[in-house]
Amino acid sequence: MHPIIIVGTGLAGYNLAKAFRKQDQDTPLVMITADDGRNYSKPMLSTGFSKGKSADELAMAEAATMATELNATILTHTDVQSIDPQAHQLKADDRVLMYSKLVLATGAAPIRLSLEGDATDAVFSINDLTDYGRFRAALPEQAHVAIMGAGLIGCEFANDLHAGGYRTTVIAPSSQVMPGLLPTEAADSVRSALDALGVSFRLGRAATGVFRAEEGVRLALDNGDSVSADIVISAVGLRPRTRLAEEAGLAVTKGIVVNRLLQTSHPDVFAMGDCAEVDGHVLLYVMPLMACARALAQTLAGDPTEVCYGPMPVTVKTPACPVVTAPPAVGVRGKWVLEQGDAGIKALYQDGDTLHGYALTGETVREKLSLNRRLSPVLA
Ligand code: FAD
Known part of the structure; x- marks a missing residue:
């Protein structure tokens, strides 16, 4: 056989x-x-x-x-x-x-951007254990790390590297962090929390090239500005x-x-x-x-079984601002309804009484289980 x-x-x-x-x-x-x-x-x-x-x-x-x-x-x-x-x-x-x-x-x-410059070898993607080992070996102590991409993975690396003793700058063409995953207000909370830690942001700007500099590298941005760093992570999508x-x-x-x-x-x-x-x-x-x-x-094993997906919330590992999000499916009718308080932001994506998605920040992440019970399954 x-x-x-x-x-x-x-x-x-x-x-x-x-x-x-x-x-x-x-x-x-x-x-x-x-x-x-x-x-x-x-x-x-x-x-x-x-x-x-x-x-x-x-x-x-x-x-x-x-x-x-x-x-x-x-x-x-x-x-x-x-x-x-x-x-x-x-x-x-x-x-x-x-x-x-x-x-x-x-x-x-990982999607690789086509970048100009003579230092593209300083650009790393971290999508498996080998990538991680290679990046760690190249990472100077207390380095300044530029992160291209402000999605879930870019934000997680920014928070984690900061907590590990590294300086980070996040560069992305979007005007907010985690577009597609979070409504603007929740995204702003994450950004503010990371800002408060000392993470720098250059949002609304795309990196166009990576060049060798006297120390480390220089990233050229699409408005003519540049960002200095020791090493670069590319986290622009998969x-x-x-x-x-x-x-x-x-x-x-x-x-x-x-x-x-x-x-x-x-x-x-x-x-x-x-x-x-x-x-x-x-x-x-x-x-x-x-x-x-x-x-x-x-x-x-011989018993044909169809897969079912229940609600599929994603926990974002940004301890500076805990986040759980269950983004609505693309094209689903509805609008974001927000409650904002000391505990954080609770954003519900609703069409009338029907809940199609949510985003929780801070202490409101505790409401995840009760909201999951109200969400329709992704694949019933
Ligand atoms: P992979 O782990 O990429 O495995 C692919 C395998 O295919 C590898 O063994 C590779 O060698 C092999 N392969 C590919 N092509 C060939 C070939 N031609 N011949 C032979 N072998 C081949 N998800 C969450 O839900 N929560 C999280 O907190 C979270 N955090 C993440 C953090 C990071 C930094 C990243 C990158 C992802 C994260 N994810 C998270 C996503 C999650 O980890 C992935 O969805 C999941 O690990 C994908 O597993 P996979 O087995 O499909 O793919």
């Missing part, structure tokens, strides 16, 4: 394998990853500086330990180059492997890795298109995690991939 093959050993791949092994201990399982296959929790990457953790300290288990625990073969440092759904085979570093079912859990890749699926002729739009069985346009190829677009939803968070892992494990 050909094995089930999972491509990817991030949270999606490993959580699927764990859930599958609870249902089925015997079916041969092969996991393939381009990285070293260490098991780690990616959200910890943006809390590691305040805790003074190295990449090795964030790793929870080596690939060999995971292979034993999961009764699986794990191929590390192995790049899957192509898949052939009709022949049930894939090519990985010039080996051809056959599978019975294939799961793509290939994650999302894009689902869809190349393998696309080249194999599988349906792809924003992510790899799957139905609620997590099945692509070929019945024996599945996708989940950051690379997948599940019934129209691309959600680059842990909660959705955990729901997918549970459902797909049942399906692979």
Whole structure:
């Protein structure tokens, strides 16, 4: 019997394998990853500086330990180059492997801005444990870090690096932090709290180039200004890795298109995690991939199970201003209604009495559970 093959050993791949092994201990399982296959929790990457953790300290288990625990073969440092759904085979570093079912859990890749200048090698993305280790090795003590991007990840790194003893400047073309996730007033609270810590902001400005300077680097901004720094993080967004699926002729739009069985346009190829677009939803968070892992494990074990998403709130790890947000789906009718007090901001996105989303800051985050009960599920 050909094995089930999972491509990817991030949270999606490993959580699927764990859930599958609870249902089925015997079916041969092969996991393939381009990285070293260490098991780690990616959200910890943006809390590691305040805790003074190295990449090795964030790793929870080596690939060999995971292979034993999961009764699986794990191929590390192995790049899957192509898949052939009709022949049930894939090519990985010039080996051809056959599978019975294939799961793509290939994650999302950082978007790279095209920047001018001779110091673009000082620009780092931190999207996995290897990136984190590489950045830490290059980070001078008490450095001034410029962060391009004021989204969730840019804000988390700003807060965490500050708490770890580094100076930070956040640069982004948007006029507020976390656009798309927070209404303006809640975003302003986060910005003010980070400001009060000493984080600098250059909002409404895009970086256009990174140049070597006498000390460190100089970032050129689109209005002619510049920002000096020692090192730069790019946190301008992630894009689902869809190349393998696309080249194999599988349906792809924003992510790899799957139905609620997590099945692509070929019945024996599945996708989940950051690379997948599940019934129209691309959600680059842990909660959705955990729901997918549970459902797909049942399906692979012979009991076809559709995934359900309940409310999907996101906790933003900015201790300077705690935030929980459940943004309304794009295009949903309604408007933000705000309550602002000493405890923080409670913003509800409502259409009449129907709650479609919320954003909570400060002590109001305690209301998360009661609001979740009022929210409609993302995928009933
Ligand atoms: P990944 O972890 O990216 O794994 C992809 C895997 O695919 C890797 O093993 C890679 O080697 C492999 N791969 C890709 N292409 C190939 C190929 N061609 N051949 C072989 N292998 C391949 N979410 C939350 O819900 N809460 C948070 O607080 C939170 N914090 C975050 C903080 C940071 C700094 C970041 C970057 C993300 C955060 N997220 C958070 C998002 C969350 O971590 C991700 O949604 C989740 O980890 C994605 O897991 P994944 O397994 O889909 O992808």
